[in-house]
Amino acid sequence: MARLKGKNKIRDLLSGYSFMAPTIIILGCFLLLPIGYAIYLSFHKVNLLGTVSYKFTGTANFERMVDDPRLWIALRNTAKYALIVVPAQTILSLVLASILNMKLRYRNFFRVAFYLPTVTSSAVLVLIFMWIYNSNGLLNYLLDLVGLPTYNWLGDPSVALLGIMIMNIWSTAPLFMVIYLAALQDIPENLYEAADIDGANGWQKFWRITVPQLKPVTFYVVVMGIIGTFQLFDQSYIFSAGSGGPNNATLTMVLLIYQYAFKSMDMGYASALAFLLAVVIMLITLIQRLIFKEERLN
């Protein structure tokens, strides 16, 4: 019996590692190794000409951040972006999910239809919105029709970021709507029945039962929204043809990192910026995991 057990153990060891082998190789080479490498890079000046060479510069890359005006612009844009986009998409997705959760007819059609922007690539979405935003485009036509002022959405620094915000709320809200929909199914029906007996109206039930019951999910949605805004890249890159313009209005953190790494070829400083951004995002994720305890492992 003992010998059989030992044989099984070896068999499990062999099969376990052969099942894991592709994952170990891929994640090891392109995730674990790069993490260490990123930290190394952020303390070096990288010379890419000829053979790649590194010069240790201590914390110079990090010190440089303080005096980098473009970094502060990117951070300010991100903050502005998060302050508007995150609440807007959270409320919109909650409202849509709540309506879809009622026993209405055709709700499956609406659910599928609303999700469409989430399926579409960011490259396509930006191009479609740029086409709608152009100075004699659909949006200005509609604004003019109802007597509102029109804007040069693509070229005016004061509204360019707003243009990306609108697009992002529109394209991300459906994703959170689905998460809310799943959470709404989990609210015990008897809470509503009890409220019915007490004579609560629909609005009261929404505010007193639905919203409080959804608190953990709302927290999750807000945190994921913030992380999403920190990672914004495709939209502003395509919108501004890689420049972050007009006048740095659409410059985001990731776009800034991209510019330093692949336009100025300053891989060391870009790595330091990426490292900083990653630490911030990981802290937010960690806090969310701790509070939300979403990880029910087994």
Added chain:
Amino acid sequence: MRSINRFRPVFYVLLSVYALITFVPFLWALSASFKSLPEIVSGGIHFIPKHFTLDNYQTIFKQEPLFSRWFLNSAFIAISVTIFNLLFNSMAGYALARIRFPGSTLMFYSILAMIMIPGQLTIIPSYLIIKELGWLNSYQAIIVPMAAQATYIFMMRQFFISFPKELEEAAELDGLGRFGLFFKVVLPLAKPALAAQTIFIFMGAWNEFLKPLMLMSDKSMFTLSVGLNTFKGQYISFWNYIMAASIIMTIPALLIYIFFNRFFVQGITFTGTK
């Protein structure tokens, strides 16, 4: 329930208005793709083209020789990435759920930690590693690093944990080894989880922008997403072509979505992310 009935029409109106908000950008793009440039420039809001034309589609495929190449690049990369992920993530997820071997706990927690690593951190070092491997401007530059993903390994592990053990035990008695068991019994029964994964991974790879932007400098190696962006620079005011190209890029993802739609919510609740 009574209050819902009273407001029912209001809710239908709200849903319809939002459906309109969702559809209008797509319809506007679709309509532009069938209009001629003079008709687009002349302005006015009409969604039905006055002179319906397929010229825009013909032009982007005929005049822009690289457009079909970009389409095939995207398709090849997205399909390969999907197949590798389905295989590797399921294998890893299964091993972590079912096989006890030294190091498995450590591996599981490493996978969990990796889910939390934001991709931005690894952009630059991955670029340098791929450059050192001599993989710049090659398909493997994008396919190999994307071939296994921690999020979906975790998803598969959760799926296999709640999988009935009895079937496997019965098959084991029939003399199937681990590999036979996995490929003949386990994988065919994991179809719902695999379908959910297919959507997310295919779309992720099909829509990926940053990686091909950074790894492919040869125009012929661009994927559609990057190609589309240079297309925009080249045909700056030819919105008819740009919209036709955008519609072409949307169709494959849309088809996959429609086909696998019923697994969508399931997948989202499983992974919690896009």
